[in-house]
Amino acid sequence: MRVALIGLGRMGxxxxxxxxxRCRSAELAAVADADAGMAEAAGAEFDVPWTTDSGALLDDPTVDAVAVATPTAAHADLVVRAARAGKHVFxxxxxxxxxxxxxxxxxAVAATGVRFQIGFHRRHDPDWVAATRRIHAGEMGEPYLFRTxxxxxxxxxxxxxxxxxxxxxxxxxxxxxTARWMVGEVVEVAAYGTALADPAIGEIGDLDTALVVLRxxxxxxxVIDNSRAAGYGYECSTEVMGRSATVRIDRPQHRHYQWLTPDGATYGINRDFEERYPLAYAEExxxxxxxxxxxxxPAVTGLDALAAFDLATAADLAWRTGRAVPVxxxxxxxxxxxxxxxxA
Amino acid sequence: MRVALIGLGRMGxxxxxxxxxRCRSAELAAVADADAGMAEAAGAEFDVPWTTDSGALLDDPTVDAVAVATPTAAHADLVVRAARAGKHVFxxxxxxxxxxxxxxxxxAVAATGVRFQIGFHRRHDPDWVAATRRIHAGEMGEPYLFRTxxxxxxxxxxxxxxxxxxxxxxxxxxxxxTARWMVGEVVEVAAYGTALADPAIGEIGDLDTALVVLRxxxxxxxVIDNSRAAGYGYECSTEVMGRSATVRIDRPQHRHYQWLTPDGATYGINRDFEERYPLAYAEExxxxxxxxxxxxxPAVTGLDALAAFDLATAADLAWRTGRAVPVxxxxxxxxxxxxxxxxA
Amino acid sequence: MRVALIGLGRMGxxxxxxxxxRCRSAELAAVADADAGMAEAAGAEFDVPWTTDSGALLDDPTVDAVAVATPTAAHADLVVRAARAGKHVFxxxxxxxxxxxxxxxxxAVAATGVRFQIGFHRRHDPDWVAATRRIHAGEMGEPYLFRTxxxxxxxxxxxxxxxxxxxxxxxxxxxxxTARWMVGEVVEVAAYGTALADPAIGEIGDLDTALVVLRxxxxxxxVIDNSRAAGYGYECSTEVMGRSATVRIDRPQHRHYQWLTPDGATYGINRDFEERYPLAYAEExxxxxxxxxxxxxPAVTGLDALAAFDLATAADLAWRTGRAVPVxxxxxxxxxxxxxxxxA
Amino acid sequence: MRVALIGLGRMGxxxxxxxxxRCRSAELAAVADADAGMAEAAGAEFDVPWTTDSGALLDDPTVDAVAVATPTAAHADLVVRAARAGKHVFxxxxxxxxxxxxxxxxxAVAATGVRFQIGFHRRHDPDWVAATRRIHAGEMGEPYLFRTxxxxxxxxxxxxxxxxxxxxxxxxxxxxxTARWMVGEVVEVAAYGTALADPAIGEIGDLDTALVVLRxxxxxxxVIDNSRAAGYGYECSTEVMGRSATVRIDRPQHRHYQWLTPDGATYGINRDFEERYPLAYAEExxxxxxxxxxxxxPAVTGLDALAAFDLATAADLAWRTGRAVPVxxxxxxxxxxxxxxxxA
Structure with missing residues (x-):
């Protein structure tokens, strides 16, 4: 499968x-970015054609699929155009x-019949997949607490x-x-937020730390806790408690050694999603x-993206109104x- | 300090x-329990006088202090009578x-001037004390997320x-x-509960698992998560995240060895508060x-007990009304x- | 059991x-030390009689047992005199x-019939006892590698x-x-040593770090590794590998919290045997x-002390001659x- | 760099x-194995030409390098022929x-001037590289104990x-x-072995478990401990102790989740080198x-292979003679x- 990649920011x-x-079943066909310098640099680095005109890639008959990693504002239009051009879409x-x-x-994508997959990478990370498989196989009984x-x-x-x-x-x-995947559908969302870590974030009316409660x-x-400013590193961990077992998914370290001095034993913590997820992005x-x-x-479809989006906006509404939102x-x-x- | 102990249930x-x-500065003077068999057995085990009449202990001039570990319904009356009899009260x-x-x-206790300490044992556990001391010393900056x-x-x-x-x-x-001790006073309480683990609990209108959100x-x-039915064991762990550091308090194991087989490495988990807190109760x-x-x-006074009680009833109200309660x-x-x- | 303690150094x-x-079945009867200041201070601290004349304690009919924690040179004489005076001896x-x-x-002690226990504290530590019990119960099959x-x-x-x-x-x-207790008797001892950590130790012909191999x-x-200069802290850990399981005993931490900063996650390590063994000494x-x-x-007798001593001198001989010593x-x-x- | 791979066993x-x-700078040019079925299957799987005649690959001008993963007996001849044919050799x-x-x-390889790298993969694993770099940078001072x-x-x-x-x-x-890489050259080797785990191994005069002591x-x-029969899984871990710090390299788990039940918390252990080293082989x-x-x-050359071989035969001699071998x-x-x- 030859994939044209549009958008060369960090995820791109x-x-x-x-x-x-790293992917055996897919190869990079071409890259595009509105920034010519970035496009050219990536083209050189990966030895593929580059362009600033993403539309050209959609017309390329040697391209089987398109991966969209632009800023969000451009996603929907590219997704629809790619699908209508007969390209599978990530x-x-x-x-x-x-x-x-x-x-x-x-x-629009559904109408074309192409494959459409959303970049929720945990659905493809080996740790999460293995743990979730055991939950779905009934090994813990009915979950009753989810924490992430x-x-x-x-x-x-x-x-x-x-x-x-x-x-x-x-x-x-x-x-x-993740909540929908591991535990199931949601009927109520409540949300609490603060902007203590970075006052500039509060000034634009946004949050830097929040708690979301799900029923x-x-x-x-x-319960979900999120922060844009954990300070110590990047964290992505989860616990699901069921009648007969509880599972904890955690991979705090990037390098696997400890350095011991009179001040204690220290191990390095993941600093970002690339360190935390060495395999998930290739696997997805x-x-x-x-x-x-x-x-x-795909394991995670456009409808899954819509469901997560709707729950996110319900959380936003819950936060703004200070009340739990039944969904x-x-x-x-x-x-x-x-x-x-x-x-909305 | 000679202490008369009233109530010989598990905590007693x-x-x-x-x-x-285990206490060098205090000794057991006598024990009382409404159940004569339990009182007698404890008297014999600990080689101290026993009685079913707790009032008699309050009159005993050789008793310096009283520790009350009866069922809750009897606490207040005993506390007041003990204080009025000039005994210090735990x-x-x-x-x-x-x-x-x-x-x-x-x-009533305040009017007598005796010492009055409440059994919030974490305030005396070496792990919690050490971590909280670092928070209070400003080593993590201002905390902005508390999780327990x-x-x-x-x-x-x-x-x-x-x-x-x-x-x-x-x-x-x-x-x-713990929240008040580690982070400070609270201005809002929300609460969510379920009785999935044990239907009999739901039938009496009570919960077995709950989330409480604090501002x-x-x-x-x-965010606090509590469960009466974790299944795998007893858990008491906490995280506080601040601008410049985050602390995690956890002591999952009772015995410190791992048993490795082809099924993996297994370590035993604490099963109850006695395994989790080998030192805190003696230290308090x-x-x-x-x-x-x-x-x-004392580090934790009657007013602290009242504050925690009020926050607990605010959580109860929040849960019953489905709305956050400003306090x-x-x-x-x-x-x-x-x-x-x-x-109330 | 009233115990007179002789020797008030660190172990004393x-x-x-x-x-x-902390001991329910034993109480401190008196203390002795050749240093009057130390003896007096301990007498005051523990509210017991003190003396610089340990012989006086051996004559005291209210003393049931004697615990000997003097410098090694004085052990044997005290042990024998105490036993002959009818005191049980630790x-x-x-x-x-x-x-x-x-x-x-x-x-000499055996001839008197008193109880005689040696201070190999691991034999009484709950972690080691629990793990060793599983080995002796056959849960790992025949051990074939021991490492400590x-x-x-x-x-x-x-x-x-x-x-x-x-x-x-x-x-x-x-x-x-520990090797004899967990795995069994030894037939060969080899030893290797160095004095790299502290040159002053090398100058007196002694070692600071050594490896001892047992068959x-x-x-x-x-294999045993020992060091007087680990630098980072105190370590006492063991692994025993058997046909069907392997056990690892380790308790690296004194306090159970982690402090996370951008430099990594740090936990404090035990600094000495008191931090490592909060319960073993009371339990012994x-x-x-x-x-x-x-x-x-007792679980560990005078003959056990002699066996460990003999293996230690065999190790010394192996180190000095550069050859494995059959025993x-x-x-x-x-x-x-x-x-x-x-x-010898 | 186009690489012809000879030998399609597990490492192949x-x-x-x-x-x-997974390698960006190298690609698979062709595969060879004496077993036509295996060669054909791999050719199909990786979409490259296959052959049972490894000599043919050495003559192929489009091949830049040869990777030799046959049984050991065939290594030397292939290495020399490849080098003489102007191919770089792994x-x-x-x-x-x-x-x-x-x-x-x-x-013979040295005389040709081609690159020659040996498959000691730890030299390329990110954990080991990072830890060793800190040792070589002097962060722990002079090492005085190595354990692996x-x-x-x-x-x-x-x-x-x-x-x-x-x-x-x-x-x-x-x-x-690893010992040479992390700590330096060796002057004495002693070795101790047993064949307790698998009697069939003892019958052919070989060992299943051994200890090697280095000075x-x-x-x-x-001290090195090795076993062919750890039972619980695959282990590859190391500790180096120095004056001012100690490092421990360990990565026991393949999947990063824990499963908690009343029997304890269990995590899966690596079962083989592929699980233990997800990145090292691609990186080498x-x-x-x-x-x-x-x-x-290359970081690890033919002379390094010879040095490790010589130390291994010194260990063999030490084991057979029961005496430490100065080298x-x-x-x-x-x-x-x-x-x-x-x-020899």
Whole structure:
């Protein structure tokens, strides 16, 4: 599968490296970025054609699939155009910053019949997959508590945040997808936030740290904590407690050695998602290629992206109103669609 | 310091063992329990006089202090009578099952001038003390996220629960005291609960698992998770995240060896609070004896018990109404007193 | 059981604290030390009579047992006199600095019929006891590799070392006892040493770091590493590998919290044996009291002390000659006695 | 760099996967194996030409380099022929089963001027590289104790062992290279072995478990423990203790989650070198490609292979004679060559 990659920011370069060097079932066909310098540099580095005109790639008959890693604002349009050009589509989360655009993109892609996979990478990380498989196999009985942390070491620039869709849509969305995957559908969302770590974030009306409480359809409870400023490093860990067992997923270290001095034993902590997830991003691209090859449905679809987006906006509403937001999951189109009072 | 112990249930026996064998500054003077068999057995085991009439101990001039570990319903009356008899008082939490009785007891004891210490044992555990000291010394900067878990392995009998004051007053109260101690006063409490683990608990209108979200005066957020049915063991762990450091307190194991087989490496987990806290209960009794000897104020007073009780009832109200409850901490009488709309 | 404690150095004070405050079946009767200031201070601290004349304690009819924690040179004489005075005897290792004195003491005590227990504290530590019980119960099958580390953070003063009996008799002796206890008798000892950490130690012909290789009767191999200068802290950990399982005993931390900063996650390491073994020393004294009360044989006897001493001197010989030393364990007198060519 | 791979056993397939899918600077050009079925299958899997005639690949002008992963007996001849054909050579350890063949191969390759790298993969694993860099930078001061474990879960078939060169040459050789790399040259080797785990191994005069003691030129001590039958899993861990710090390298887990039940917390342990070293084998091939590209010397050369081989045979001699073997490291030809009495 030959993949054209659009967008060469940080995630884009992760995908470029994986497509160029680590995926056996996919290869990098070309790269595009609005910034000619970045496009040219990546073209040289990975020895593929480059362009600033992403549209050209959509017309290229040697391209089988498109991976979209641009800023979010450009996602939906590219996704739809690529699908209509007959290309299979991989897209970073979220699909768009608003619901109508998200829905339109999901529906437009569905109409074309191409494969459409969203970049929720934990769904492809070996640790998470192994643990979740045991939960789904019933090894812990019915889960009744879900707890997860996603934290960045340092906040991104305020300019990035201003166009990010807000804390919940940009960050919590990962944990909301994980919650649905591991435990099931949600019926209530509450949210609490603060901007203590970085006052500049508070000034633009955004948060740097938040708690989101979930009530699942099963009656289980969940709590997500997120921070853009954990300070000590990058954290992505989860616990699910069930009747007969509890699982904890954690991989705090990047390097596996301890340095012992009279001050104690110290091990280095992951500093970012690349250190935390050495395999997940390559594996998600491999999985995408296998779905394309085999004509199977990706593990995480456009409808999953919409569901996580809706839960994120419910969290945002809950935070703004200070009240828990009941949400209604409805099975349809082979997925689940959420609705709630006050939904955009 | 000669201590008469009243109440020989599980916590009572913990205190008896510590007073008899581990505390250098205090000794067990006598034991009392309404159950003559238990009283006699403990008397024989610890080689001290026993009685079923706790009042007799209050009149005994050789007794310096009284430790109250009866069922909660009897706490307040014993506390007040002991204080009026001039005995220093150690009392298990909570002081009473309702606020007026709690307030009356706190005020009555204060009027006598005796030392009054509450059994929030974490305040005396070496791990918690060391970590909290570093927080208070400013080593992590201003905390902005507090997270704590307190979980029992298996639920107590439903009959016990029926007289326990409910989930928040019986269980969460420990974490609420910890939150105030480590991070500071609280201005909002929200709570979410479920009774999935044990249907019998749900039938009496109580919970087995809950999440409590706190907003601190400083703007920091906190989340407490509690369960009466963790299944795998007893858990009591905490994380506090600040600008320049994060601390994690955890002591999952009772025995320090790993057993490795082809199925993996296994270590035993704590099964109850006695395994988790090998030193804290002895240390709290020592600390109490030192306060009596030196005429200093205990680290955790009747007003602290009242504050934790008030936050627990605010959590109960939040859970029952499905809304966050704003609470108002007011400095007075050398402590902090909480009020909130709907307070009993 | 009333215990008179002779010797108030570091180990002596550990025993004093335990006898005074933590042992239920034993109590501190009196203390003695050649240094009047130390004796008086301990007498005041523990509220017991003190003396500089240890002989007086041996005549005291209210004393049931004697704990000997003086410098090694004085052990044997005190042990024998105490036993002949009808006192049960607890003695720190080693019994003496040479074999004839050790043998004489063991035989003299045996002739009196008093209880005689040696201070190999691991035999009473809950972690080691639990792990060893599983080995002896056959849960790992036949062990075939034994590995253990005992390391001090910093070397003692050279003056202490000069009278210590040498590296193997002073330090390795603990691991040799552990090897016999966990795996069984030994048939060959080899030893390798260096004095890199502290040149002053090399100048007196002693070692600061050594490796001892054991061949057990069963065919299993063992390796002990010891250092007087681990630098980072105190270490005492062990691994035993068997056909169907492997066990690792380790308790690196004193306080159970981690402090996370951008430099990594740090936990404090034990700095000395008191931090590493919060319970073992109290438990060994309890066990001694139980043996006296019940008339049973201590878990670690004078013959065990002699066996460990003999293996330590075999290690010393192996190190000095650069050759493995075959040793012959012979069952007799309810114990095992070692002999080897070149034995003193 | 186009690499022809000769030998498609387990290590060969690891290299094939890495060359085909994970190395950016090298690609798989062709595969050869004496077994036509295996060669054909690998050719199909990796979409490259295959052959049973490895000689044909040496003549192929489009091949830049050859990776030799055949049984050891065929290494030396292939290495020399490849080098003489102008191909750069990567070869699994050991180069040969006897010293003369090893020396001849090293010298023959040196005469051609091609790059020659040996498959000591730890030299390229990120954990080991990072830790060793800190040692070499002087962060721990002078090391004085080195300890390492290499253990397989289960023994290979006895037929493999019969042609393996023996325990020390086949297995310990890895740790001997690590010892030289991390701490420096060796002046004495002692060895102790047993065949308790698998009697069939003892019957062919080989070992399944061994201890090797090293004395380094610096005066430091080292101990290696190796087993072919650890039972619980694959282990490869190391500790180096220095004056001011100690480092421990360990990566026991393959998946990063814990499963908690009333029986304790269990995590899965690595079962083999592929689980233990997810990155090292790809990285060593990358490093080889970079050396070829840049004309630099590989981190681990033919002389390093000879040095480790010589130390392994010294260990074998030490084990057979029961005496420590003094060895003499001599700097020459840009490397170190060892000699000792009794050397083959």
């Amino acid at each position: 370069r992760v995908h470029a490296r994986n497509l160029a060097g 897209c970073e989360k979220p699909i768009a910053l608003d619901r109508p655009a998200t829905v339109r993109a999901v529906e 942390s996603l934290r960045d070491m340092k906040p991104p620039p305020v300019e990035f945040l201003a166009g990010s869709g807000g804390f919940f849509v940009d960050m919590t969305i990962h944990d909301l997808d 699942f359809e099963s009656g289980a409870l969940g 691209m491999e999985a995408f290629a296998r779905c394309v090859r085999d004509g199977t449905e 209604v999951p409805e099975r349809r189109d082979g997925g689940v669609v959420y609705s709630f009072a006050g939904q | 026996r913990v205190h008896a063992r510590n007073l008899a064998g 009392c298990e939490k909570p002081i009473a099952l309702d606020r007026p009785a709690t307030v009356r007891a706190v005020e 878990s307190l979980r029992d392995m298996k639920p107590p009998p439903v009959e016990f629960l029926a007289g326990s004051g409910g989930f928040f007053v019986d269980m969460t109260i420990h974490d609420l005291d 601190f005066e400083s703007g920091a957020l906190g 009794m020592e600390a109490f004896a030192r306060c009596v000897r030196d005429g200093t104020e 108002v901490p007011e400095r007075r009488d050398g402590g902090v007193v909480y009020s909130f709309a709907g307070q | 004070r550990v025993h004093a604290r335990n006898l005074a405050g 003695c720190e290792k080693p019994i003496a600095l040479d074999r004839p004195a050790t043998v004489r003491a063991v035989e 580390s005992l390391r001090d953070m910093k070397p003692p003063p050279v003056e202490f070392l000069a009278g210590s009996g040498g590296f193997f008799v002073d330090m390795t002796i603990h691991d040799l006892d 057990f009767e069963s065919g299993a191999l063992g 004294m309890e066990a001694f009291a139980r043996c006296v009360r019940d008339g049973t044989e 012959v364990p012979e069952r007799r007198d309810g114990g095992v006695v070692y002999s080897f060519a070149g034995q | 397939r690891v290299h094939a996967r890495n060359l085909a899918g 070869c699994e350890k050991p180069i040969a089963l006897d010293r003369p063949a090893t020396v001849r191969a090293v010298e 474990s290499l253990r397989d879960m289960k023994p290979p078939p006895v037929e493999f062992l019969a042609g393996s060169g023996g325990f020390f040459v086949d297995m310990t050789i890895h740790d001997l290279d 380094f030129e610096s005066g430091a001590l080292g 091939m990358e490093a080889f490609a970079r050396c070829v590209r840049d004309g630099t010397e 003499v490291p001599e700097r020459r030809d840009g490397g170190v060559v060892y000699s000792f009495a009794g050397q």
